[in-house]
Amino acid sequence: xxxxxxxxxxxxxxxxxxxxxxxxxxxxxxxxxxxxxxxxxxxxxxxxxxxxxxxxxxxxxxxxxxxxxxxxxxxxxxxxxxxxxxxxxxxxxxxxxxxxxxxxxxxxxxxxxxxxxxxxxxxxxxxxxxxxxxxxxxxxxxxxxxxxxxxxxxxxxxxxxxxxxxxxxxxxxxxxxxxxxxxxxxxxxxxxxxxxxxxxxxxxxxxxxxxxxxxxxxxxxxxxxxxxxxxxxxxxxxxxxxxxxxxxxxxxxxxxxxx
Amino acid sequence: xxxxxxxxxxxxxxxxxxxxxxxxxxxxxxxxxxxxxxxxxxxxxxxxxxxxxxxxxxxxxxxxxxxxxxxxxxxxxxxxxxxxxxxxxxxxxxxxxxxxxxxxxxxxxxxxxxxxxxxxxxxxxxxxxxxxxxxxxxxxxxxxxxxxxxxxxxxxxxxxxxxxxxxxxxxxxxxxxxxxxxxxxxxxxxxxxxxxxxxxxxxxxxxxxxxxxxxxxxxxxxxxxxxxxxxxxxxxxxxxxxxxxxxxxxxxxxxxxxxxxxxxxxxxxxxxxxxxxxxxxxxxxxxxxxxxxxxxxxxxxxxxxxxxxxxxxxxxxxxxxxxxxxxxxxxxxxxxxxxxxxxxxxxxxxxxxxxxxxxxxxxxxxxxxxxxxxxxxxxxxxxx
Numbered sequence: 001x002x003x004x005x006x007x008x009x010x011x012x013x014x015x016x017x018x019x020x021x022x023x024x025x026x027x028x029x030x031x032x033x034x035x036x037x038x039x040x041x042x043x044x045x046x047x048x049x050x051x052x053x054x055x056x057x058x059x060x061x062x063x064x065x066x067x068x069x070x071x072x073x074x075x076x077x078x079x080x081x082x083x084x085x086x087x088x089x090x091x092x093x094x095x096x097x098x099x100x101x102x103x104x105x106x107x108x109x110x111x112x113x114x115x116x117x118x119x120x121x122x123x124x125x126x127x128x129x130x131x132x133x134x135x136x137x138x139x140x141x142x143x144x145x146x147x148x149x150x151x152x153x154x155x156x157x158x159x160x161x162x163x164x165x166x167x168x169x170x171x172x173x174x175x176x177x178x179x180x181x182x183x184x185x186x187x188x189x190x191x192x193x194x195x196x197x198x199x200x201x202x203x204x205x206x207x208x209x210x211x212x213x214x215x216x217x218x219x220x221x222x223x224x225x226x227x228x229x230x231x232x233x234x235x236x237x238x239x240x241x242x243x244x245x246x247x248x249x250x251x252x253x254x255x256x257x258x259x
Numbered sequence: 260x261x262x263x264x265x266x267x268x269x270x271x272x273x274x275x276x277x278x279x280x281x282x283x284x285x286x287x288x289x290x291x292x293x294x295x296x297x298x299x300x301x302x303x304x305x306x307x308x309x310x311x312x313x314x315x316x317x318x319x320x321x322x323x324x325x326x327x328x329x330x331x332x333x334x335x336x337x338x339x340x341x342x343x344x345x346x347x348x349x350x351x352x353x354x355x356x357x358x359x360x361x362x363x364x365x366x367x368x369x370x371x372x373x374x375x376x377x378x379x380x381x382x383x384x385x386x387x388x389x390x391x392x393x394x395x396x397x398x399x400x401x402x403x404x405x406x407x408x409x410x411x412x413x414x415x416x417x418x419x420x421x422x423x424x425x426x427x428x429x430x431x432x433x434x435x436x437x438x439x440x441x442x443x444x445x446x447x448x449x450x451x452x453x454x455x456x457x458x459x460x461x462x463x464x465x466x467x468x469x470x471x472x473x474x475x476x477x478x479x480x481x482x483x484x485x486x487x488x489x490x491x492x493x494x495x496x497x498x499x500x501x502x503x504x505x506x507x508x509x510x511x512x513x514x515x516x517x518x519x520x521x522x523x524x525x526x527x528x529x530x531x532x533x534x535x536x537x538x539x540x541x542x543x544x545x546x547x548x549x550x551x552x553x554x555x556x557x558x559x560x561x562x563x564x565x566x567x568x569x570x571x572x573x574x575x576x577x578x579x580x581x582x583x584x585x586x587x588x589x590x591x592x593x594x595x596x597x598x599x600x601x602x603x604x605x606x607x608x609x610x611x612x613x614x615x616x617x618x619x620x621x622x623x624x625x626x627x628x629x630x631x632x633x634x635x636x637x638x639x640x641x642x643x
Contacts, residue, residue, distance in 0.1 A: 072266055186274045189308035189321045192267050 001052030001149060003045035004111040005079065006102060006132075008035040009063045009070030010122040017122070023092060023217070024224035026122055032063060034070040035122070039184035041115040041177045042074045046185070048113065048149060056080035058109045062090060062101050068200050076187030076195040083109060087205040092217025095123070099131035101215055104208035107136060111172060113154065118143055118176045133174035140174040141167050145181040262556075271309070271327060275334040278303050284339025284515070284607045290465040296420050297465050300340060304331065305375025310349060315357065318369035324566030325350065325500045329507035329558065336511025337518075339607060341614065343466040344378050344417045346504040346622075351497035352379040352425045355443065359485035359493050364445065368423075379445070380421035382412040382471060383494065393438040393491075397473060399428035406430075406444060406483065408476040414621070418455050418469040423447050426473075427494055430487050441490025445482045452476040462613030499565050501622050502575035506558035506582035509618050513551045513582075513589035516608060516615075520544055520593035534596070543592045550585035557581055573636055580628045583618035590615045 009032035011017055018027040045057040059074050059082035066086045075082060085101045093101070106114055114136075119126035133140030145164060146157040149171075158165040159178050169175075187195070205212055213219060239248045253259045264272070282300045290297050304310050312327040314320020321327065332345045353372040356364055371377035388394045397410030408428055418424060426446045429439035446453065453476045458468040484493055521544060524535030535541050561574035594601030594608050602609045619625050633639040 069266070072270065076270060186278055186307050187270060188306075189271065189312055192270045192274070193321065193323075195270070196266065 001049050001055035001113065002109065002111045003049055003055065003057050004060050004106050004109050004114045005038065005041045005045045005057055005074070006106070006114070006116040006129075007038045007042065007059045007061045007071060007074050007082075008117075008120045008122075009033065009061055009067055010035045010120065013121055019227060024227050025092065028064060032067050032070045034073045035117065035120050037117040037119070037121055037179045038074070039077075040179055040182055041117055042077055042079060043182045043184040044147060044177055045113075045115050046078045047182065048147065052149060055112070058083065058111065060102055060105045060109065061085070062093075062098060062105075064088070064091060066202055071200060072195045073187060075198045075200075076191040077185055078187075078191060079198070081198055082200045084200055084202050085205070085208065086202055087212075087215075089205050089212040089216045089218075092220055093215055094220035094222035095125045095127045096131055096221065097215040097219045099128050099135055100210060100219070101205065101208060102128070103132045103135040104210060105203060106132065113147075113149075113171060114138070114174045116174065116176050118178055129174055129176045136174070138172055138174050139169050140176070141169050142176045144175045144177050147175060147177075268327065268330060271312070272330050272334050274307065275304065275309055275331050276338060278307070279335045279338035279340055282338070282340055284611075287340035287465065288463055288607065288610055291463045295465060297340060297342065300335070301342060301344075301375065304335070304342075310345065310375030311373030313349060314353060314369055314373035318357075318365065318373050320369070320373035324562065325354075325503050326559070326562040326566050328500075329503055329562050332504055333507040333511040333514075336508045337514040338511075339515045339611070341464075341508045341512060343464060343508070344420065346501060346508065347381045347416055348372065348378045348421075349375075350500040350504040351381045354500055355425065355484060355493050355497045356445070358496055359443075359489070361481070363481060364484070368445070377423075378417065378421045380415055380418050380424040380448070381497070382415045382424050383427040384412060384414045386411060386413050393441075395427060395429045395439055395441065397426065397428045399430050399442055399444060399478070401430075401480070401487075404480050406442075406478045406480060408444070408446065408473040408478060410473050411470065412473075413458060413468075413470040415455075415469045415471055417466045418448060418471065419467055421448050424471070425484075427490060430490075440488035441494065442487045443484040443490045443493050444478045445484070446476060446478050450476050450478070460613065462617060463610040464614050498623075499561070499571045499575040502579040503558060503562050503565060503571070505618055505622060506554065506561070506575075506578040509579075509582035509586035509615070510551060510555050510558060512611060512615050513547070513554075513586035516586070516590040516593035516611070517544065517548060517551065519606070519608060520589075520596040524596050540596055544596065547585065547589040547592050550581070551589055554578060554581035554585040573632070576623070576628045576631050579618075579623065580625060580632075583615075583625070586615050587619060 011028055011030060012033050020027050049055045049057055057079040059071055059079050061071055062085040071082045083105045085105050116129040130140050141156045141158060143159040144156045145159045148155040153168055153170045156167045158167050205215055239245050308321055309331050312321035312323045313325055316322035328350055335342050349372050356368055385395055387396055399406040399408050424446050426444050428442055430442040431440045433440055452474040454472040455469045458470050460468050524540055525533050527534045558578035561571045561578045564571040564574055590611055597606055600606050634641045
């Protein structure tokens, strides 16, 4: 069972992000860390490879300037190797350009299964995984909370608002994993010490057989015109209890169709 | 020259901090108050190989040094749960056995130090010897294939959770100097004739202190460390790591206190500004931060010297002195910053006072360090 897990390296969400005033996009010059929401995919990939009794997890990532610091955590957790797409031409990529680069890199690893987070913590478009599936001509299942491998297919419990769907899907496939469904392991000390020895294959856009015009700002169909502050949240309705408050609370819940 | 920790060291810090933060200070205090041990935290760190980072890789350890073990302790302390037995078991006992023990002893104990499965206590302090380790009264007398141990030790940490104790004894006396010749033994905690009594202290910590009574305790000669009479040299091997580890624990505790204090000083508003904008509160916190960082630099230097087989005694002593003083200052100022709340149980600072204040006294007192620096570093006449 060879699993590719896509890992996004993002600016640390704990530090205030800075926007580029020219492009209206997030600045990504500093040290990057692994998007926490990807740690669930890494954990699930490792578990599936372990359960299958063979195979390995390969990370696929895209970042500027050959940045690998965000990959080391996932390598320390147990991923075997990484493919990093890094090219100045990728700057300004939108979701689709990113999907083009990722899908080319993924196909080099020839995986049985591709796991991605449902969305990234810095971009939040949530569209890249399905674009990757489309470009690779593979089925995609989103919002997985559990994956079971059954021969050449998988059974996925797919989180819905009402509960979950059971979906069966042939392999290979692209599956997005929701946060919190597995407990990501901590890298053990041996893993930490071995992480640096694990291979990270760095590829450029032309290595992937793509033309620079297809990716980055030149390949992007998306343009951010303006960034505005979100509206302040309106204060909620205050219910003062004069003996009738419970009725108002019930009405409120009924309005929301909670009861 | 490089002051940047490696990616591996940073990842170790981050991973230990993440694990310890799941438990936190309230877990630690609850364990202490219920007379329980922080087993869950210890085991989770052990499972990930963090408790054996300084053990040789041929015995299943991480193959790194005291620097990495100090990272583990500092990060647990910074989350409010300092694991005292990390100072004793993998930092004092294990390196002594590794350097001086027979291959049988190494094979018996080191793999289990590496997994964190084995906890070993260390018994040197005695009621009548104090800081004068030459004058120990616990004796070990050879009797055929065994040694018989007699005497009393006190302030021995964690005996109730230790499987064995590394005991410093006197096996003979040098007639010319009248000083005791020391020998170290690994003694099973449940040995016949070994009694223990809890020594009550005003410290909120899961690890308890004990008085140990040795009444003709029989120890196989195979449990002697190295050559009989060579104990003083062996003890010195364990003392520098002990000081480095206590420095790390103090620095972690100081970070814990300062984090709480600065958070509170940012959030708490009296009149119309956060109290942290008043220099009466911000400056003492800034000074505490400076002293903590200085102590941390010295502790890292000491660990680096030790790991590179250089003389670490001066740096380890200076680190322990400055780390203890910095931690006490940080905790005291953190309590002050919180006003009356500083003493509340909920805030979780005042209960740390016993542990942090102790570090000015143990494992070596502030005054003994000053004696050492005066005579060793400044070549001033010795007072004793």
